[in-house]
Amino acid sequence: MSDPLPTDTHPVQTDRRTFLRKSLPVALAVASMAEADPPDATKAAPEPQGGSEPDQPRRYNPSEHYYGMAVDPGLCIGCGRCVEACKTENDVPREPFYFRTWVERYTAQADGETTVASPNGGIGGFPPIKEAGVLRTFFVPKLCNQCANPPCVQVCPVGATFTTPDGVVLVDHEYCIGCRYCIQACPYGARFLHPVTRTAEKCTFCYHRIVKDLVPACVEACPTQARIFGELRHRSSPLSRFMRFNNIQVLKPHLNTKPNVFYANLDGEVR
Amino acid sequence: MQAHVQPLSEVLQQVRGYIYPNEVELHWGLLVVVYPYITGLVAGAFILASLERVFNVKEVQPTYRLSLLTALAFLIVAPLPLLAHLGHPQRSFEIFLTPNLNSAMAMFGFVYAWYLMVVLLLEIWFDYRKDLVLWARGEKGLRRLLHLVLTLGARDLSPSALEFDRRAGKLITLIGIPSAFLLHGYVGFIFGSVKANPWWSSVLIPIVFLFSAIVSGIAMVLVLHLFLSLVRRVPIDMACIDKLASFLLYALIVDFSLEMLDFIHRLYEAEESIKILSQMISSQLFLSLVVLQVLLGTLLPMIALAVVSPALRTHSKVTVPDELRRWIYVAAAVLIQIGIFSTRWNVVIGGQLFSKSLRGLTVYKMELLGLEGFFMSAGLLLLPFLVLYLLVAVLPPWLDAEARPGPASADA
Numbered sequence: 001m002s003d004p005l006p007t008d009t010h011p012v013q014t015d016r017r018t019f020l021r022k023s024l025p026v027a028l029a030v031a032s033m034a035e036a037d038p039p040d041a042t043k044a045a046p047e048p049q050g051g052s053e054p055d056q057p058r059r060y061n062p063s064e065h066y067y068g069m070a071v072d073p074g075l076c077i078g079c080g081r082c083v084e085a086c087k088t089e090n091d092v093p094r095e096p097f098y099f100r101t102w103v104e105r106y107t108a109q110a111d112g113e114t115t116v117a118s119p120n121g122g123i124g125g126f127p128p129i130k131e132a133g134v135l136r137t138f139f140v141p142k143l144c145n146q147c148a149n150p151p152c153v154q155v156c157p158v159g160a161t162f163t164t165p166d167g168v169v170l171v172d173h174e175y176c177i178g179c180r181y182c183i184q185a186c187p188y189g190a191r192f193l194h195p196v197t198r199t200a201e202k203c204t205f206c207y208h209r210i211v212k213d214l215v216p217a218c219v220e221a222c223p224t225q226a227r228i229f230g231e232l233r234h235r236s237s238p239l240s241r242f243m244r245f246n247n248i249q250v251l252k253p254h255l256n257t258k259p260n261v262f263y264a265n266l267d268g269e270v271r
Numbered sequence: 272m273q274a275h276v277q278p279l280s281e282v283l284q285q286v287r288g289y290i291y292p293n294e295v296e297l298h299w300g301l302l303v304v305v306y307p308y309i310t311g312l313v314a315g316a317f318i319l320a321s322l323e324r325v326f327n328v329k330e331v332q333p334t335y336r337l338s339l340l341t342a343l344a345f346l347i348v349a350p351l352p353l354l355a356h357l358g359h360p361q362r363s364f365e366i367f368l369t370p371n372l373n374s375a376m377a378m379f380g381f382v383y384a385w386y387l388m389v390v391l392l393l394e395i396w397f398d399y400r401k402d403l404v405l406w407a408r409g410e411k412g413l414r415r416l417l418h419l420v421l422t423l424g425a426r427d428l429s430p431s432a433l434e435f436d437r438r439a440g441k442l443i444t445l446i447g448i449p450s451a452f453l454l455h456g457y458v459g460f461i462f463g464s465v466k467a468n469p470w471w472s473s474v475l476i477p478i479v480f481l482f483s484a485i486v487s488g489i490a491m492v493l494v495l496h497l498f499l500s501l502v503r504r505v506p507i508d509m510a511c512i513d514k515l516a517s518f519l520l521y522a523l524i525v526d527f528s529l530e531m532l533d534f535i536h537r538l539y540e541a542e543e544s545i546k547i548l549s550q551m552i553s554s555q556l557f558l559s560l561v562v563l564q565v566l567l568g569t570l571l572p573m574i575a576l577a578v579v580s581p582a583l584r585t586h587s588k589v590t591v592p593d594e595l596r597r598w599i600y601v602a603a604a605v606l607i608q609i610g611i612f613s614t615r616w617n618v619v620i621g622g623q624l625f626s627k628s629l630r631g632l633t634v635y636k637m638e639l640l641g642l643e644g645f646f647m648s649a650g651l652l653l654l655p656f657l658v659l660y661l662l663v664a665v666l667p668p669w670l671d672a673e674a675r676p677g678p679a680s681a682d683a
Contacts, residue, residue: 097279097295104289116289116630142291151467157379158362159371177365178358180298181376187467189291189627193298195275198358255466271628 060211065166067205068232068260069219070242071141073267075226078103078139080122085221087123089206096120098192100203101143101218106269108135114269140270141227143218144169144190144203145251145259152182152191152202161200167232167260168207173199187252205229232260278636288547288631297623297635301648302352307458307480308615309349309655314455314481315488316342317391317447322518324444330514336398336668337499338492343391344659350383352651355642375461386454390447396423397440399666402673404428417665455484462618469544469629470551470622475533482526487611489519490604495659497601503669509593516600517582520573523607527569530614547629555624555632560617568610572603 086092086101096119103122108114110133119126122139129137150169153161160176163169171182176199183191183200194201206216210229214220219229230239246264252271263270279295286295320338322328354360370377404426407418425432459480462471493515500507537545552560577583579591579599591599620635638644 095276095279096283096292097276099292102292116628118289118292121292151465154373155376155465156371157374157377158365158369159374175362175365176359177362179353179356179376180358181374181461183293183298184623185465185467187627189293192293192296193358271630 062164062166065231066233067167067210068239068262070228070239070262070264072226072264073138073140074265075224076139076141077224078105078122078126079223080125081221081223082141082218083121083123085217089217093195101141104140104142105137106140106267107137109133110135138267143261145188145257145261146205148258148260149256151185151257155181155185168205170204170207171200171202173197176200187255187257282634282636285634286631289628290626290631290633291628294626294633299619299623300643301637301645302356302643304615304619305352305648305651308612309345310455310458311484311487311611312491313342313346313349314451314484316492317451318485319489319492321444321448324441328514330510333508333511333670334492334496337496339395340662340666340668341492341495341659343395344655344662346387346391347658348651348655355647375464378457382454382457386450390443390450394440394443394447397436400425400436401428401433452481456481467627468622469542470548473533475529479529479533482522482529483611483614485522486526486607489515489522490607493519494601494604497597512597512600513581516576516580520576520580520582523573544629547625551621551625551632556617556621559613563613564610564617567606568613572606575599575603
């Protein structure tokens with residue numbers, strides 16, 4: 001497991017990159033294909049540290065980006081493909097106690113009670129609902145909220161978990177002492193202790209992918225585009241556009257964690 | 272891996288309602304219960320010692336040195352449960368090298384080092400220095416060498432030097448009281464500042480921790496003092512024991528009032544977490560909170576102490592014979608230890624038995640073997656007594672061993 005953290009701070013030539021970015025909203029389908037397989041994806045990848053050529057074009061510069069994700073629960077069909085893709089992409093233990101992302105199913109009963117379930121995080125879909133008196137059901141994908149005011153980063157005694165300039169909360173596995181205070185501090189249950197490395201684990205927005213201009217695995221795998229990933233500070237990004245045209249909420253706003261994962265038209269039952 | 276996953280599968284079967292999938296594994300287990308319990312005893316024993324030193328409570332003087340040594344014995348063991356609990360104990364020194372100054376936990380190393388080096392060791396050294404010199408004069412062999420080394424070469428017994436010792440000791444105690452408050456208040460803050468957890472997130476937690484620490488420290492020294500007097504076959508100073516019991520009662524009343532305030536405050540505010548917390552108290556925590564912590568660990572000893580100790584009445588000493596009173600004190604102190612341990616359990620484990628989705632409850636499966644198991648914790652709880660045995664052998668805390676220029680009895 002490695003989270004490449006580019007340390008390069010040289011000024012970069014961004015023309016081609018900016019052009020690509022701005023062309024995204026023009027045609028979403030075309031653009032998503034371009035993102036999945038950009039013509040020069042290998043060149044756009046950050047060089048391993050130490051082996052850089054001085055005039056290498058388009059080195060990844062984290063301070064030029066600020067990432068977020070929007071989730072549209074109305075589009076989620078609970079297929080669990082995102083959870084599966086995440087486990088595969090990030091080598092997350094397969095046991096049903098370790099998730100970087102998972103899907104919850106909410107079942108609102110006519111008597112006002114709401115029950116929630118997430119069997120195996122939603123991998124393989126959900127069993128049919130047998131009980132009577134169900135008003136409605138809906139699915140909510142969950143993941144690390146990549147808070148701008150992250151309690152997990154605040155409490156880490158050694159600074160092993162940190163926020164990158166592009167707004168992603170990461171864990172340095174070489175440095176984490178495994179005290180689990182961050183797991184306690186996360187209000188969203190988004191962290192776990194990796195049973196093999198004995199260090200804290202969480203969603204990285206697939207940092208190794210996004211620095212190569214790819215979208216996170218869960219976004220890539222979602223068949224209904226219920227997850228929208230992108231630049232929060234670019235007005236023309238698909239994410240910004242989505243947020244302009246939808247009623248946006250965050251989870252547990254009273255805790256003032258300032259999440260960078262947003263939910264469209266979120267039901268009040270979701271915590 | 273399989274051994275790790277099997278217990279989690281069993282937990283998953285017993286989950287009621289909905290918990291986040293990552294919450295099946297309970298992260299802070301028995302070792303993290305033991306840690307605040309032990310640091311509480313450190314702070315409590317030290318505050319008892321400072322009663323004599325700063326507030327001139329003459330009756331408790333026989334327990335002064337024993338309190339200091341008890342505090343030291345428990346303080347030496349205090350970091351071990353934390354170390355054993357870490358995923359990477361070999362990296363623990365990073366807390367000292369590159370602390371994240373925003374982290375409450377990062378302060379651990381500094382608070383601990385301050386308390387051990389500046390407060391406890393210094394105070395004990397200044398207090399024992401004269402005796403170390405006198406003991407060394409009348410001793411031979413290894414014991415003499417050990418006591419000579421412990422004087423650190425300062426063998427001046429002139430009145431001005433002794434006066435300096437006395438004043439330095441008093442000054443350190445003055446610094447020590449806020450330090451003891453800091454040590455245990457800080458442990459409470461680690462829990463009380465977690466806003467994600469409604470069971471922990473309370474400004475009262477550090478204060479409740481502090482007073483429960485004082486309660487547990489006094490109770491521990493009371494039992495140790497009685498036990499050691501019995502072992503040494505010396506007459507028991509009832510004035511001292513009565514005074515200890517009185518202070519124990521006062522601290523217990525304050526502690527219980529604060530806990531009730533916290534409880535009533537939560538109940539009255541009835542925030543969104545109240546439903547799941549009520550369910551937890553009436554099911555998972557019923558035995559450890561209602562029965563052990565409140566009824567047996569607090570109310571019963573409080574009533575017993577109020578009835579037999581002279582704390583609330585001035586002419587009570589005739590009513591209960593000394594022998595019976597001592598037994599009641601011991602019983603109350605043991606019950607209080609069980610109660611305070613339950614308090615730590617209810618905070619640490621209780622805070623993880625409900626989901627942060629506030630929709631479900633999980634269970635804690637304690638292991639027997641392994642680093643986080645029952646036997647490890649039991650060993651860590653017994654270890655301070657072994658350390659105390661060694662400390663008492665080297666530095667006899669008895670009044671009759673003081674300033675006597677001959678070999679002191681070390682067989683306690």
